[in-house]
Amino acid sequence: MxxxxxxxxxxxxxxxxxxxxxxxxxxxxxxxxxxxxxxxxxxxxxxxxxxxxxxxxxxxxxxxxSESGKSLALHVLRRHRLVELFLVKILGMEWHEIHEEAETLEHAISERVLAKIDALLGRPKVDPHGDSIPSPSGVIAERNLVALDQCDVGRAATISRIEDQADDFLQYLESNRLTPGHEIEVVESDRHAGILSLRFVDGSQCSLGFPVARKIQVELHD
Ligand SMILES: [Zn+2]
Missing domain, CATH: 1.10.10.10 (Winged helix-like DNA-binding domain superfamily/Winged helix DNA-binding domain)
Incomplete structure (x- = not known):
């Protein structure tokens, strides 16, 4: 190893x-x-x-x-991302505190324990930050995501991945429900002021600056 x-x-x-x-x-x-x-x-x-x-x-x-280096990298990422999801879903940790823990655990966990965690979590495809979890054979799914600041007004989308995973940024996003899985619709986008407003499915609204929106990736609905 x-x-x-x-x-x-x-x-x-x-x-x-x-x-x-x-x-x-x-x-x-x-x-x-x-x-x-x-x-x-x-x-x-x-x-x-x-x-x-x-x-x-x-x-x-x-x-x-090399090919073997790439395969090793994907296996480490698989361990890291499954561990992060395990820490949130099973151990109930906050999503902004899990990265550091996973940085240590990713090197220590055996394939046997990892397979159990994967099964327990229902063979998930993405981690808590929305990053794709490579398959056991090291295949990583390509997804069609766009930055939130590129969304047109009236467009519905699901928040899918957070580009910037710094602690304080994640805490800010969490307190505003700007986390993966939330469905939103852009209701206003003012390029000059650099402000974007969006609405959640329950009708509540939230405004954010373009620099923040740029770090949030969404999957557009058809
Ligand atoms: Zn991480």
Whole structure:
């Protein structure tokens, strides 16, 4: 089994490759910054990952996951996201406190326990923040989501994923019911003022600024 340091590097390279970019090479400087280590530390770790065939490393250019590295990254993400859902649904924890716990547990949990958690939760497809949970074989579902600030007035949608998962932001969203699963309709969108208003199915309304709306992804209804 890979060590937690190896898993964290692999996970970070995956995030930089696939979540922020085009799946291309990740620069060593960007990787070092994201992991909070010196470029020298990142480079020696990446060289060791390359020897283990988890990544392809081109000196002075960057690093990309190999097929086995990508599969490992997806397995770590599967553990992380299932653990987060378990912490919320079964242990009743608040959704803004679960990420840090999952960061530790994702490296410690066995496949056997993970399979039990998956079954207990009914083989869920998304975690509490709306991120897709990779399948046991490492397949991640593509979804058609748009940022809330791109929604037209009169359009109905379901809040599906939160882009910014910082604690205080999640707490703010929770106190305004702006969490995944809620159905909404945009009732006003003022581009000049940068304010968007939406209505929940029970008729209550909420206004938010465009910078907030941009970090909330929704699935549009037909
Ligand atoms: Zn998390």
């Amino acid at each position: 890979a060590t937690s340091t190896v898993e964290n590097y692999i996970k970070q390279i995956y995030a930089l490759q696939y979540e922020q970019g085009d799946g291309g090479l990740v620069g060593m400087g960007d990787l070092a910054v994201a992991l909070g280590v010196t470029p020298g530390t990142a480079t020696s770790m990446v060289k060791s990952l390359a020897r283990d065939k988890h990544v392809e490393y081109t000196p002075r250019v960057g690093v990309a996951l």
